[in-house]
Amino acid sequence: xxxxxxxxxxxxxxxxxxxxxxxxxxxxxxxxxxxxxxxxxxxxxxxxxxxxxxxxxxxxxxxxxxxxxxxxxxxxxxxxxxxxxxxxxxxxxxxxxxxxxxxxxxxxxxxxxxxxxxxxxxxxxxxxxxxxxxxxxxxxxxxxxxxxxxxxxxxxxxxxxxxxxxxxxxxxxxxxxxxxxxxxxxxxxxxxxxxxxxxxxxxxxxxxxxxxxxxxxxxxxxxxxxxxxxxxxxxxxxxxxxxxxxxxxxxxxxxxxxxxxxxxxxxxxxxxxxxxxxxxxxxxxxxxxxxxxxxxxxxxxxxxxxxxxxxxxxxxxxxxxxxxxxxxxxxxxxxxxxxxxxxxxxxxxxxxxxxxxxxxxxxxxxxxxxxxxxxxxxxxxxxxxxxxxxxxxxxxxxxxxxxxxxxxxxxxxxxxxxxxxxxxxxxxxxx
Numbered sequence: 001x002x003x004x005x006x007x008x009x010x011x012x013x014x015x016x017x018x019x020x021x022x023x024x025x026x027x028x029x030x031x032x033x034x035x036x037x038x039x040x041x042x043x044x045x046x047x048x049x050x051x052x053x054x055x056x057x058x059x060x061x062x063x064x065x066x067x068x069x070x071x072x073x074x075x076x077x078x079x080x081x082x083x084x085x086x087x088x089x090x091x092x093x094x095x096x097x098x099x100x101x102x103x104x105x106x107x108x109x110x111x112x113x114x115x116x117x118x119x120x121x122x123x124x125x126x127x128x129x130x131x132x133x134x135x136x137x138x139x140x141x142x143x144x145x146x147x148x149x150x151x152x153x154x155x156x157x158x159x160x161x162x163x164x165x166x167x168x169x170x171x172x173x174x175x176x177x178x179x180x181x182x183x184x185x186x187x188x189x190x191x192x193x194x195x196x197x198x199x200x201x202x203x204x205x206x207x208x209x210x211x212x213x214x215x216x217x218x219x220x221x222x223x224x225x226x227x228x229x230x231x232x233x234x235x236x237x238x239x240x241x242x243x244x245x246x247x248x249x250x251x252x253x254x255x256x257x258x259x260x261x262x263x264x265x266x267x268x269x270x271x272x273x274x275x276x277x278x279x280x281x282x283x284x285x286x287x288x289x290x291x292x293x294x295x296x297x298x299x300x301x302x303x304x305x306x307x308x309x310x311x312x313x314x315x316x317x318x319x320x321x322x323x324x325x326x327x328x329x330x331x332x333x334x335x336x337x338x339x340x341x342x343x344x345x346x347x348x349x350x351x352x353x354x355x356x357x358x359x360x361x362x363x364x365x366x367x368x369x370x371x372x373x374x375x376x377x378x379x380x381x382x383x384x385x386x387x388x389x390x391x392x393x394x395x396x397x398x399x400x401x402x403x404x405x406x407x408x409x410x411x412x413x414x415x416x417x418x419x420x421x422x423x424x425x426x427x428x429x430x431x
Contacts, residue, residue, distance in 0.1 A: 026287030051289035062278040063244035070251040083219035090206035093196025103146035140384035141398035148369035153181035288340030330371015
C-alpha cells in the first residue's frame, strides 16, 4: 500500500467529516491519487463514463426510484395500508404488525428503505400516534426497523449495485432476498408482540370479515405490481431493467388514470424529485467507479486476500468477521458506499473460501440495511425522528430490541445458506 493511496484515503475521511458528500469525496481523492502518481487525470473520467454508460443494469435504479415516488404520492399506499390493517390489525400491538406487513408488501415495489420510511411509513406513524395509542418514539423505531426489509425483498436497488460490482445475476439475487426478508419480518413481528404485551399497547377494533373482499379488491391493482415484476423477470419475459420500466409505467397508469389520485403537475414534480434522487445515487456510483480503479491499481483486494490467507481463516470465521466489519461500517458509512467500495475488496476472498456470491451478496445487503437503522449515523434514525419529532435518543432506546432481533436474523441468514439459496436453486441456480 503506497503513501499516495494512504493520503487519498485520508482525504476521503477528512472531506467526509467536514460534510462533503461521499461521492464527491471519492472523486476528489481519486483525482488526487492520479495527480500524485503523475498519471493522466482523465483516467478518472474514463472510468466513470465507462462504468455508467457501459452498464445497462444501472437503468433500473432511476426507474425503481420513480415507481416508489409515484406510490408515495398516489393513493396506492393508503389502499395497501387498509389491506394490512384488515389482515393483521386485530392482534395486540396490531398497528405495529401493520407497520411490518405494509413494509413487506411495499418492499415489492420500491426497492428503497428510505422510500418505504417516508412513504407508507409516514402514514402508519400518524395512525400509531393518533390519540396517544403508541409513543411517537416507538412508532418511529418500528418504522425504521421495518423499512430495512424494503431493499431485501425484490426489487432492490442495493442488490442492483452489488450486481454491478460483482457481476452476479440480479434475478438470482432478487430471489435470494425473499427468504431473508420473510425471516426478518417474522422476527420483527414477534418482537413487536413481546413489546406490545410489555407496554400494554392496545388491541385494534377488528375489521369485519364481510369487509375483507371489498378492502382486498381496492388493493388488488397495487398488490399486482410485485406480481408483474416477478412474473416478468422469472418468466423470462423481461430483463430486470425492463421490469423496472414496466413497474414505473404501471405505477404511473394506475395512479393517474385508474385511481385518479395524481395530477399531471404532481407527476411532473415526481419526475423532478426522482431525477434528484437518481443524481445523488449517480454521483456516489461515479465516485466509487473512480476510486475502485485506484484500489485495483494498488492491488488492495489481493493484499487483503493474502493477509486473510496467512490467517488461515475458514468460511465460517470469515463470514463472522465480515458481519462484524460491515455492522461497524454501517454505523458510520452510507450503505451504497459500502456496497460499491468495500464489497469489491472482500468478494475475491469470499469466493476463494467457497462462499456463494449470491449468498454473500444477500448477507452484505442485510448488513448494510441494518446499518441504516444503527446509531450514531443511521439515516433511517434521522428520517423517522424528523417525522415523529421525537429525540433520537428516545427512538434509539425503543429500537434496541429490534436491532438485537435483526442481528439474530442476520446470523441465521449468514450461517444457514439455504435460507438464501433455496429459492434461486428452485429456479435453476447452480450455486
